[in-house]
Amino acid sequence: MKVAIISIGNELLNGKTVNSNASYIGGKLYEIGIVVEEIFTIRDEDDAIRNTLAEAVAKFDAIVITGGLGPTHDDITKKNVAAFFNSPLRFHEVVWERIEQRFRRRGKEIPVINREQAFFPEKARMIDNPVGSAPGMHFEENGKHVFVLPGVPKEMQAMIDGYVVPFLQKAAHLPPIRVHLYRTTAIAESNIYERCKELFQRYPDYEIAFLPKITGVDVRIADRTSGDAYPAFEKAFLDIVGKYVYARGNREIEEVIGELLRQQQKTLAVAESCTGGLVQNRITNVPGSSDYFMGGMVTYSNESKIQHLGVPREVLERYGAVSEEVAREMAAGVRSALSTDIGISTTGIAGPGGATPAKPVGLIYIGIATAEKDFARRFVFGKDRLINKQQGAMAALELLRRELTG
Amino acid sequence: MKVAIISIGNELLNGKTVNSNASYIGGKLYEIGIVVEEIFTIRDEDDAIRNTLAEAVAKFDAIVITGGLGPTHDDITKKNVAAFFNSPLRFHEVVWERIEQRFRRRGKEIPVINREQAFFPEKARMIDNPVGSAPGMHFEENGKHVFVLPGVPKEMQAMIDGYVVPFLQKAAHLPPIRVHLYRTTAIAESNIYERCKELFQRYPDYEIAFLPKITGVDVRIADRTSGDAYPAFEKAFLDIVGKYVYARGNREIEEVIGELLRQQQKTLAVAESCTGGLVQNRITNVPGSSDYFMGGMVTYSNESKIQHLGVPREVLERYGAVSEEVAREMAAGVRSALSTDIGISTTGIAGPGGATPAKPVGLIYIGIATAEKDFARRFVFGKDRLINKQQGAMAALELLRRELTG
Numbered sequence: 044m045k046v047a048i049i050s051i052g053n054e055l056l057n058g059k060t061v062n063s064n065a066s067y068i069g070g071k072l073y074e075i076g077i078v079v080e081e082i083f084t085i086r087d088e089d090d091a092i093r094n095t096l097a098e099a100v101a102k103f104d105a106i107v108i109t110g111g112l113g114p115t116h117d118d119i120t121k122k123n124v125a126a127f128f129n130s131p132l133r134f135h136e137v138v139w140e141r142i143e144q145r146f147r148r149r150g151k152e153i154p155v156i157n158r159e160q161a162f163f164p165e166k167a168r169m170i171d172n173p174v175g176s177a178p179g180m181h182f183e184e185n186g187k188h189v190f191v192l193p194g195v196p197k198e199m200q201a202m203i204d205g206y207v208v209p210f211l212q213k214a215a216h217l218p219p220i221r222v223h224l225y226r227t228t229a230i231a232e233s234n235i236y237e238r239c240k241e242l243f244q245r246y247p248d249y250e251i252a253f254l255p256k257i258t259g260v261d262v263r264i265a266d267r268t269s270g271d272a273y274p275a276f277e278k279a280f281l282d283i284v285g286k287y288v289y290a291r292g293n294r295e296i297e298e299v300i301g302e303l304l305r306q307q308q309k310t311l312a313v314a315e316s317c318t319g320g321l322v323q324n325r326i327t328n329v330p331g332s333s334d335y336f337m338g339g340m341v342t343y344s345n346e347s348k349i350q351h352l353g354v355p356r357e358v359l360e361r362y363g364a365v366s367e368e369v370a371r372e373m374a375a376g377v378r379s380a381l382s383t384d385i386g387i388s389t390t391g392i393a394g395p396g397g398a399t400p401a402k403p404v405g406l407i408y409i410g411i412a413t414a415e416k417d418f419a420r421r422f423v424f425g426k427d428r429l430i431n432k433q434q435g436a437m438a439a440l441e442l443l444r445r446e447l448t449g
Numbered sequence: 450m451k452v453a454i455i456s457i458g459n460e461l462l463n464g465k466t467v468n469s470n471a472s473y474i475g476g477k478l479y480e481i482g483i484v485v486e487e488i489f490t491i492r493d494e495d496d497a498i499r500n501t502l503a504e505a506v507a508k509f510d511a512i513v514i515t516g517g518l519g520p521t522h523d524d525i526t527k528k529n530v531a532a533f534f535n536s537p538l539r540f541h542e543v544v545w546e547r548i549e550q551r552f553r554r555r556g557k558e559i560p561v562i563n564r565e566q567a568f569f570p571e572k573a574r575m576i577d578n579p580v581g582s583a584p585g586m587h588f589e590e591n592g593k594h595v596f597v598l599p600g601v602p603k604e605m606q607a608m609i610d611g612y613v614v615p616f617l618q619k620a621a622h623l624p625p626i627r628v629h630l631y632r633t634t635a636i637a638e639s640n641i642y643e644r645c646k647e648l649f650q651r652y653p654d655y656e657i658a659f660l661p662k663i664t665g666v667d668v669r670i671a672d673r674t675s676g677d678a679y680p681a682f683e684k685a686f687l688d689i690v691g692k693y694v695y696a697r698g699n700r701e702i703e704e705v706i707g708e709l710l711r712q713q714q715k716t717l718a719v720a721e722s723c724t725g726g727l728v729q730n731r732i733t734n735v736p737g738s739s740d741y742f743m744g745g746m747v748t749y750s751n752e753s754k755i756q757h758l759g760v761p762r763e764v765l766e767r768y769g770a771v772s773e774e775v776a777r778e779m780a781a782g783v784r785s786a787l788s789t790d791i792g793i794s795t796t797g798i799a800g801p802g803g804a805t806p807a808k809p810v811g812l813i814y815i816g817i818a819t820a821e822k823d824f825a826r827r828f829v830f831g832k833d834r835l836i837n838k839q840q841g842a843m844a845a846l847e848l849l850r851r852e853l854t855g
Contacts, residue, residue: 058476070464319733
């Protein structure tokens, strides 16, 4: 099955909006084994829409169109696609009822502009829009399928997941697929590949993709088989790189940490220097984090490290603020100041200034303190301040995760 | 001049990478008055590249191609574009010297794979790559221009800014253009528009674009005239909405604040509850922020507000943690704890939990304390935790900016 996407909207061509919709659709179809062959990004213009649609219908089996369906929009997508399929727009009772219901639930009058949305092409099937007022359209002609969806990401995503993906999977007679995601950190893509090469060769049916990010590599494994062999494969995979897997599925490390702290009924405090609040910001992104996160400090100056964390002045003077000793003192200090079970700390040189011959930009120590012990680990990242903050925060969260999982 | 972009790469079609390169190019060309008509996103395949190029050359005057030029790549873009223009690849001394220089500077051997890059199409002009080893190519035939650039964003951007934009501006005989950016917050797009409508009508030559973001609206004004009338227009514009403009040009509010604190030789401390470290994270994104930012606290629990910020227990009990009184106490408390000139604070209900009938999700108080006074402001944002954190942090930074500018 050959599939293309047509993305409609001037804002996609003048740099105002990045075309993340096409990327979402491409990723979702890829997961069920359909490769998008081409994305056409075109202007909100009658000719552009009709010509591109004619070209795409000639070359591809299925086409997903997004954009130009909103109520404040000129709605030229609907008009043009309907004309292309010789399918007049008629007032559609069911569409109208849905719009009415939506506004009634919110206790609002229906703006005149939304009445237009109840006009629907005769030949199209309606695609339910669970999160907005404009329904999607599904045209079928000579075995070709054209899906027309709004450009609003939430609405488009709901219709892709709820309608287009299941429909195409069935139409293309694709076997069901299971996608497994393993999120890793502190290991390079090439290193994962080298270590797992033989294993991957032994299981050639699994499609393996690496998605590198600044703070780690996501490994996505697509299984189109019966799934019977997967547990044995997964066990072997995790025996090799499981240590670096901080999450299975699409979760953030701060969610995993939150769950571990909650299970173990432990509380946390954080003292940050070079990461400047980013560790605490990530931890508090999790709803309900106030149950286990008591708070923390950003101690940018030596004085505040002494006064608020109780780092001994002589330790600071002897080893410098960026040192294993100070990282340990900071972790222990914040743990004690906030009376928590665990304290973690970061101290380093985010850059671009502040380096010395012995202490380069990118040098970061992460400290951990519990009732039983305290220790620190040394990391050297790169030259970019913002990336150093991100990688330093991730290293701190990962060290905490490993402490919690033993 | 009709322009199109061809983006080449399987990763753009399977959801691995969002096509931000095309968006960058579209935005840069838009700024000089060129509208990109179409973006073709295609696979790394010989046929796809040649067919799309043929179609684009027939329809457009200039085409920007990105992707498939890196050394680890199969280089199929170069091969196919060269074949399309009947232009054999030859060893190119200058290209080779640049590659040699680049590796020599880093004290590295040239990998065999990079030798390939010295082969260059006969008919193409070389586009200098200041940040990488693969040079770009510029083909010209029958008055049509094709620019071939690498897909690595930094390299592509350098060549767009340094070569393609100036070339097309000259070729299209476009008048020079001045782009003015005003970053606003705490005012809606429609409100700016209503207030400035008459002014904009009086200056119809200026092209005005609104770019709404979660934390504010950027207003971009493009001036293609001689520029003589602009100062009068700008004065009138700022008389109306200047209060909401936190930055001119492409700068973040934390940079503006850093400059103000530095000029006024003032120091800052921050106490955060609902924003969870995000305010401090933003402030410390600025290189050298340790000169004026002394540090702060994330006080998620009532106990830590009492113990570390000196918020009186009776104030907490009487008004609750999310109150004007506590916000003021927190700001004054962190200012005193860190001995700074200014203290700022946030306390609120980020959600989804924690709301009461009187205190809904999204309610946030921002406090400011100086030697002379302390006060707090009340804000009500929406229901989404992460957006509330972002908008709360922005409100705190904006309140601080206004305090510093009087």
